[in-house]
Amino acid sequence: MNKQDYKIHIVGAGISGLVAATVLEQHGYSLVLIEASDRVGGRVKTDIINGYQLDHGFQVLLTEYPAAQKYLDYKSLELQDFLPGASIFKNGKQEIIGDPLRDASLLFSTLFASVGTVTDKLKILKLNTRLKKKTIEEIFSDKEQTTLSYLTELDFSSSMINDFFTPFFSGIFLENKLETSSRMFEFVYKMFGEGSAALPKGGIEEIPKQLLHQLKGTTIKYNTAVSSISDNKILLADGQELESDFIIIATEASSLIPNLKNQAIEWQSCDTLYFETESRTIQKPLIGLIPDQNAVINNIFYHTSLKTAINAGKELLSVTVVDNLGLSDKALLDQVQKELRELCGITSTTFIKHYTIPKSLPKLSELHYEISPSETRLTETIYLAGDIQLNGSLNAAMIAGEKAALGVLENLQGIFK
Template sequence: MEKKIIIVGAGVAGLVAARHCEEAGFHPTIIDAEERVGGRVKTDQLEGFLLDRGFQVLLTEYQEVQRYLDIPALNLQRFQPGAVIFSAGRSFQFKDPLRDPRQLWSALVSPIGSLVDKFRVWRLAQKLKNTSPEKIFAQNSASTLIFLQKFGFSSRIIEQFFRPFFAGIFLENELSTPASMFRFVFKMFGQGYAAIPAKGMEEVCKQLKAALTKTTFRFNTRVSQILEDHLLTSSGERLDFDTIIVATASEALIPGLQGQKQAYHGTYNLYFSANFSPLQAPLIALVADADNPINSFCVPSDVSADYAPAGQTLVSVTLKANTMASPATVAAALVTLVKRPDLELTHLASYHIPQALPIVEALRYDIPSTQYALTDRIILAGDQLLNPSLDAAMRSGRSAANLLIW
C-alpha cells in the first residue's frame, strides 16, 4: 500500500519536495493555510499593477534555480548590474565594468569609494569566482561588517554602497549577518543577474506547481498541531499520515519544538503609482543617508512593463530595517531625494512582513539528509535549516523528500 505523505506548506520548499515525491511514485497532499501557492514568494494584483510581497529578485546564478525552473518560460527581466547611490544630496551610478567594459571609465571616476576600493571589489569578485558555495559556507565567519573592514574597504564605500545594498538583502542595518552569507550573495550577483519574472515573482511558485500532476492541494487549511502519526487542523479535522514534511515554521505545530521560536528579520515595503519613473532605468537605487527612512527603491515597470498598466509607472520603496513611516512621509522623502517636485506619487499598498527572512545562526550550504529528520515520520524543510535564500529553500525540499524516499 502506498505511503500517505503530507507536506505542510505550499512555498518553494514544499513544492520542490512534492516534485521529488511524485518522481518516486507517490501522491502527496500539500496543505497550506493560505488560498494559493507561494509562501513568502507571492505577487498581488491591484488595479492592473503587480505587487510582489516585499521587494524580491531572482538570482540567476542560484544552482537550484537552474535545476528546477524553466528560465525561458519565466521570461526573466534583468536589472542592470550596479546601482544608483543617493548620498548627502547627490546621486551617482555605481557601475559594473566586469559585465560591461564600456563602463570602466565611469566606474573609475565614480565618487563611490576610492580606486583602491574598486580594485578590492574586483579582487573579491575574482577570489569568490574560484570558490565553491560549499567552501564559502564551510569557512568560519565573523560579521559582514567586520569582513569588509578586514578586507580593506574604506568606510566610505561601506556606508555608501555595501551597507544600503546588503541591508536591503539581509533586512538588517548593522551588517551583523555572517560574512559567509555576504560572500555567497556577492558571488551570485557577480556571476549572474538579478531579475524578476515578467509577470511577478509568484510565477516561480506557479511554475513549480504546474509541474505537479500527482499532488493534491488543500488550501485555506490551517494546521494547529502535528503529532507522531497525524495532524489536527484548526477546524478539528484529523489527517493521518505515514510521513509528513513540514515545510513551514514548525515550532508552533510540533509539541517537542515549542519554546524554540524561529527568529526573523522583517521588512516594510510600499508601492506607489507615479506620473513618470524617477530612475528611467532598470536599476536599484540605494539611499546611504542614515536619517532617511528609505533604504532602497526601484521602478519595477522599468524592468518589466507587465508590472504596471500601459502608460503607468510602478515604484517600489523598501524602508530601512526596523523603520516604519506613513505613505505620505515616504512619498515626500522620495520626491526630495530625487529632486523632482513634479513627481506625483499615489499610494497603492503597503506590506509589513514581520517574518520576511529567517535568522539563521549556523549558516550552511547543505546538511546531511538525516539532519532533516525530526523523527522517523516527521521531516523538516525550509531555508531556515540552511541559509536564508530561495536556493536553500529548494535544496532543503529536495533533501527532505530524498530522506523519505530512501
C-alpha cells in the first residue's frame, strides 16, 4: 500500500491539528483536516472590526517556546515585542516595573516603584537566575504545588504577590487565586525571562495562517461538525460517514467518543472587551495591571503601542476580565468603563467588541511538558492531540500535535522508537 493510499483524518484545525498535519506531510502522507468553523486556528483567531485587529482574547506568543521556534518562521510573522515589564495602576498612580537587565529604560522606574520591597526585587533577580539554570525537564519533574504557595515559600512580600504576581499571572492562567501548578509558573516565567512576549504584526491569527500556508497535500473541510468517532469511522453532524485508517482528534475528545463521556475537561473562561480611545495612558508596549481585588478588570493593553498591519487611526485598548462575577454583558461593560475611569484615568472610550470565551484554557492537574508518541494512542487507529494532553499553552498544543502524528507514523512505519 502506497503512502498516498492511506486515509488519515485530523479532527480540529487549531494549532495542534495544523502541526500534526505538518508532520504527516513532511513524511509523505496526504490527509484531510476536518474543522467545525469557517477557518483554521481554534482559539487563536483575529477579527478585523472597525479598522482594528481584535484577537479572540488577549494572547501573546512567547518567543522562547521551543516548539514555536521549530514550527514557525518568526521573521515572516513580523513579531512585535512587548517590553519586559508591566505598568501597575494603584492608588491613583501608575508605576512601571520590569527587568532592567533586559531593557535599561526600566531601571529607574523599577528601583523607585513602591510595588514590593527592595528585598522582593532582589528575590526576583535571584529567581530569574535560578530558572535560567533549571531545564524545562527539571521544571516538569519537580513537585507540584499551587503558584501561590510557591511564591509564599520563596518569601515574597504580600504586597509583591498582591500587586504584581497575582494580576500578572491571573491574566496568563485565567484564574485569580494562583491555584495553577507551580510547574506552569516556572515554565512561563522561564520563557518570559529568556525570550520576549510578542504579537505578529497582523494579529495572533497570523500563527495558524502561517502553519496553514505551509501545508501542500492536505484537504480541509470547513464548517464540518463531527458527531462521533469510532475505530475507522467518523460520523459527521449531517449524517455523512467517513471511513478512515487513522484519526487524530486535535480537539476535546470526550464529546466525540462514547467511553470518554465521563472524562470531560473543565475550562477556565474569560472576557475580553475592546475599545477605541483618543490617546494612550501607557505610552510604551507594556501590559497594564489592576491589583485591586474588588475590580473586575485584570489587565489592559494598548495594541496600538505595537506596530499593527491594520489601524483605524486612533488607539486600540483591550481589557481582560478573568472573573465577570456573573454580570450581564451590559452591566460588565458599564463596570469596566467605570473602572477604566476611576482606576486608570481612561475617561473617553468607544466600545467596539466584547468576546466571551468560555473555553480559554483547560483546567489541568499533573502538568507535563512532553508526551511519547505511543502515549497519544487511544486505540489502534485513534490518537489524541491538543494542549489538553500536556499543559495549557501554544507550545504544548504544538508538541501534542507533533507527538500524535509521530504516533500514527510509528504505527505505519515502525521506525520511531
